[in-house]
Amino acid sequence: xxxxxxxxxxxxxxxxxxxxxxxxxxxxxxxxxxxxxxxxxxxxxxxxxxxxxxxxxxxxxx
Amino acid sequence: xxxxxxxxxxxxxxxxxxxxxxxxxxxxxxxxxxxxxxxxxxxxxxxxxxxxxxxxxxxxxxxxxxxxxxxxxxxxxxxxxxxxxxxxxxxxxxxxxxxxxxxxxxxxxxxxxxxxxxxxxxxxxxxxxxxxxxxxxxxxxxxxxxxxxxxxxxxxxxxxxxxxxxxxxxxxxxxxxxxxxxxxxxxxxxxxxxxxxxxxxxxxxxxxxxxxxxxxxxxxxxxxxxxxxxxxx
Numbered sequence: 001x002x003x004x005x006x007x008x009x010x011x012x013x014x015x016x017x018x019x020x021x022x023x024x025x026x027x028x029x030x031x032x033x034x035x036x037x038x039x040x041x042x043x044x045x046x047x048x049x050x051x052x053x054x055x056x057x058x059x060x061x062x
Numbered sequence: 063x064x065x066x067x068x069x070x071x072x073x074x075x076x077x078x079x080x081x082x083x084x085x086x087x088x089x090x091x092x093x094x095x096x097x098x099x100x101x102x103x104x105x106x107x108x109x110x111x112x113x114x115x116x117x118x119x120x121x122x123x124x125x126x127x128x129x130x131x132x133x134x135x136x137x138x139x140x141x142x143x144x145x146x147x148x149x150x151x152x153x154x155x156x157x158x159x160x161x162x163x164x165x166x167x168x169x170x171x172x173x174x175x176x177x178x179x180x181x182x183x184x185x186x187x188x189x190x191x192x193x194x195x196x197x198x199x200x201x202x203x204x205x206x207x208x209x210x211x212x213x214x215x216x217x218x219x220x221x222x223x224x225x226x227x228x229x230x231x232x233x234x235x236x237x238x239x240x241x242x243x244x245x246x247x248x249x250x251x252x253x254x255x256x257x258x259x260x261x262x263x264x265x266x267x268x269x270x271x272x273x274x275x276x277x278x279x280x281x282x283x284x285x286x287x288x289x290x291x292x293x294x295x
Contacts, residue, residue, distance in 0.1 A: 010106055011106050011145065014073060014106050014107060014110045014146075015110075015145075015146055015149070017073050017110065018073075018110050018113050018114055018146050019148075019149070019152065019153070019156055021073070021074075021077070021114045022113075022114060022116075022153070022155055022156045022159055022203065023153040023155040023156055023203065024203070026199055026237075026239065026242070027237075027239055029237030029238065029239060
């Protein structure tokens with residue numbers, strides 16, 4: 001009797017678990033695209049070697 | 063909560079057991095294959111495991127490694143399909159997997175008694191629109207459908223994105239996601255124009271070795287070897 005009552009519950013729980021296993025999320029992990037990393041490095045290098053922003057010459061107010 | 067976690071781990075264990083049996087059969091170990099003989103317990107978890115592994119439970123049939131085409135195996139697959147149909151809110155992956163199991167049953171169990179369930183019509187727009195990391199993830203989830211005569215439309219859609227799958231294979235290896243790498247690699251063994259620079263054969267050997275004996279990884283790599291002649295010997 002008890003098994004008759006619990007069987008639908010067990011099957012419903014298993015059905016949810018089946019769906020979860022079929023369409024499971026990706027495990028945590030880090031992946032860096034080499035081309036994106038290369039682009040970022042190039043941008044950082046260009047910023048570092050770029051000349052300073054021209055400034056207006058100082059003028060004495062007096 | 064603890065009971066739920068126990069059920070989950072129990073199902074995972076049954077899935078691993080059945081996957082191990084199928085992989086051994088594909089590797090040529092043991093006698094002729096019978097799915098029903100792999101199921102230690104005729105209960106809901108065993109049927110759920112069949113639904114999780116999908117068409118792969120019939121993979122040895124595609125190689126003629128099974129004793130009979132139907133009988134108890136047909137009955138147990140039919141019960142799994144009846145017990146765990148995709149729900150109204152089921153994902154495309156679930157629908158494709160169900161469809162693949164029905165197609166494989168029709169193809170490999172022609173002598174089974176009775177009609178098979180109707181095949182659902184899952185969406186396929188993602189084959190063209192998904193960005194490559196997501197495409198690779200979905201493809202790996204559906205690697206059980208990489209069987210001869212099963213889901214030809216899916217195979218064709220994935221073959222059209224061989225380069226994206228190749229990138230996904232490398233990404234999965236670098237993330238140490240061995241199950242995804244094995245699944246994507248299995249599709250790539252069927253794909254045309256896979257670049258030699260990918261090192262697919264060596265990559266599959268590496269994936270199997272690094273997976274620490276994961277039966278589902280072993281199943282994918284064994285299928286890649288038996289159906290396409292690629293990967294671990």
